[in-house]
Amino acid sequence: MISKRQIKTITSLHQKKYRKSTGLFVAEGKKVIEEFLNSNFELDTLFTTDANLFASDRKITLISEAELKKVSFLKTPNTALALFKSKDVLKIDSEGLLVALDDVRDPGNLGTIIRLCDWFGVQHLVCSEATVDCYNPKVIQATMGSLTRVNVVYTDLKNYLSETKLPVFGAFMDGSNVYKTNLPTDGVLVMGNEANGVSDAVSKFITKKIAIPRFGETQQTESLNVAMATGILLNEFKRATL
Template sequence: MQFSDSDKKLSNKDIKLIRSLSQKKFRAESGLFVVEGEKLVAEALDSDFEVVSVYRKSEIGDDAMKKISSLSTPSPILAVVRKREYSLEDIISGPVPHSHSTNEIIVALDGVSDPGNLGTIIRLCDWFGVKAVIASHSSVELYNPKTVQATMGSIFRVPVIYCDLSETLGEFGKDGYALYGTLLDGSPIGLENVSAIQSQCGSSIIVMGSESFGISHEIRDLIPASNRLLIPPYNPDSHSESLNVATATAIILSFFRLK
């Protein structure tokens, strides 16, 4: 993919190329994705990601920005950024996000399908010092514009890899990671198991299931019975069906990080 030399000019070919990046197929072919908004573009420039080009409304004009933006209200700035591929080795040997970390956490996603949920989960992982996100191939694509925007910039700080989840969890298991997951037949989380989890000083992987089906049978079988967790509904009489997967991730991570 070739862009015009100057950031300030936007050819029809550029417009076509940028617009094509709203489709997964063209993101896959080009290895590029789009970031919009002052904060996200600033974070992209401040990160190890390669920013291929930056377009400002003040330079290219309102109409051109409307043409390349995927937002209903285009922001003043848009950047085309090159995807970054991480390997499992990068993650295992990579730095822990926060120097005072004691318990290393990895979040595994088994088929999360909503782009907004994935983005929100990545933002949460950043907040709670999660080392990486590993996602099954059945999970929604990371560079979907809705996912990118929902991360609020955390996409540039939290490594995400797609993999054969059951195989990869097996490898982490050999490396001494304890495997946890939220399951309907799990033990209700509370003050008691918080202490148990935290006294276990090693590294953990927490599996979150898909919005519709939860954790698949294959992955469930890998999680020791004592590590199957349930966020108990406070009100068992209620028809309240379930928590959103991003909300459940927030609660589980806050429990793992409680001091």
């Protein structure tokens, strides 16, 4: 059974200030929870409607479907919800391929970009301080567990880019054709805000502007979704190293 205090704690974690003050975040669904259980994230509490979903050595609180519905952030609640403790970030590597986000605000986009980093072997994701919180419940669900393998760091992006010795590539509509650009093994790929792209303040630190060309006959498509564009560009960076 879930207590009123636990219900209050879980529902408060929808807000960033409470995730920060408690050091907790919510993960839902067996697949996502298992990813965190098998990582170096520390479990706080595990609630489920089916005690057989997880290994018997896990400390489980069995709850009803009605109770799960009260605390779930999903439109259609899954069979389990867990609270995990957020962890300290790792030091950012000074080599390899990194992705940097300049004020990406949509949780779904950030979650997908974290999955893309995991897929393409990018271990560090550098985010501006205004980028959506990686422990936002919608981000957690969109990552499908990939957050356990990608180090997400929030920092002053301008300062970081001004200090890095890596070449800095930025995604711009008027950049050079990425398919005709020599891409290095080591570098930083900067992706901008959904509505405004890379900000003027950050663009000052871009070494090379790159773009994904439009192939449609009318050339009227305004832009690509930032997560979709990130996937295409990461594919080109990795293909260049094969």
